């Protein structure tokens with residue numbers, strides 16, 4: 001269960017943006033959807049502990065990560081949140097293996113324990129990255145870089161995955177297969193995900209609920225748990241050819257596109 005009710009403001013001297021969002025989700029996959037500049041990334045950053053709200057609370061699975069009234073603000077490394085930022089933000093000077101293990105180190109503890117090394121190895125295995133474990137990110141394809149970023153986000157055994165436009169940097173032809181890979185990885189790890197996307201097809205293929213953002217607020221919640229909608233999305237992913245959209249898919253698409 002993810003329960004977010006926060007307010008914060010950011011300003012750089014000339015511009016100011018006020019965020020006041022409230023949403024709660026107890027489904028495996030929630031999408032944060034909306035136009036550019038609506039406050040989606042700021043929301044994920046606040047959940048990850050990279051931005052401090054002025055008021056409100058953030059709870060995940062009954063654990064309070066932030067509560068202004070109770071004076072709780074759990075530091076980022078202890079939040080157990082896996083964050084996949086826009087464009088992955090891989091460290092260019094580190095190998096794939098070092099990138100994945102990075103979240104398990106700190107400035108005080110640079111070396112991984114044997115257990116942690118085994119954990120990194122198991123992530124390299126499960127994401128098919130073994131052959132490139134000692135390569136730098138710049139020599140990897142977009143899809144491979146996404147896998148490294150996902151493996152790095154999962155290395156800290158998070159309670160929730162925060163995905164900021166995970167497919168934006170990818171060629172459209174890769175999106176379909178990587179959507180399915182992401183869905184499989186999430187299921188395998190059994191953790192809920194919050195995903196920012198601008199793409200209605202990402203929402204239809206992956207999300208159980210979509211929170212529509214506009215001008216710093218959540219203006220609509222759209223449920224996508226309907227069986228017919230999801231089975232059609234699955235057919236699309238399985239490459240069985242384009243299916244006729246259901247009435248519900250049409251409705252969701254038009255609801256999202258009208259925002």
Ligand SMILES: Nc1ncnc2c1ncn2[C@@H]1O[C@H](COP(=O)(O)OP(=O)(O)OP(=O)(O)O)[C@@H](O)[C@H]1O
Pocket residue numbers: 010011012015016017034035036037038039040041042043
């Ligand atoms: N430090 C800052 N100072 C001033 N304004 C900021 C700051 N950080 C972000 N903003 C503004 O806050 C607004 C919301 O930003 P945010 O990154 O959350 O949008 P978004 O919905 O994720 O957009 P996109 O989908 O394009 O990534 C934007 O207008 C952005 O320019």
